[in-house]
Amino acid sequence: MNQYIYADKFFLKSAVHGPGYLEIKDGKFGAILEKAPANADVVDYSGKWVAPGLVDTHIHGYMNHDVMDNDAQGINAMSEGLLSCGVTSFLPTTLTSSKARLRDVAETIGQVKDDVNGAKIQGIYFEGPF
Structure with a gap:
């Protein structure tokens, strides 16, 4: 089952996106979505920004x-x-x-x-x- 991280902003190589949901699929980053699927496992980082390490x-x-x-x-x-x-x-x-x-x-x-x-x-x- 995929997991999703909700955050206000996601800093990517080419742009800043958000708010949205970052898909974690098989332990790896996937797509950034506007909405998570129904009944999704969501980690809520409201008010937070997600950036590369x-x-x-x-x-x-x-x-x-x-x-x-x-x-x-x-x-x-x-x-x-x-x-x-x-x-x-x-x-x-x-x-x-x-x-x-x-x-x-x-x-x-x-x-x-x-x-x-x-x-x-x-x-x-x-x-x-x-």
Whole structure:
């Protein structure tokens, strides 16, 4: 069964639409409709605007955690905190450091990237010089 999100405005690539209903079909965004079907499962975001998630391509730390701390729980806390601000994807960013330290940090990020509870890790931004 499809679900629908009602909101006052939807920010899309080419225009702002609304009010209306955003169809969620098989877990993916579908059409924006003026009316939801009868007996539809509707999540009501009256007074709200729906926009694409933000992508942070350069972030060293957040929520009192630093990427270079090389702490899996800290990376997850960053992920959760970023999602609460509308960031859906990010690139944890390193600082200039030794090759061994950069390798260790990269390994930790690689180990947790699929298990974070918030914004998704899409890669690593290695800040130079190396």
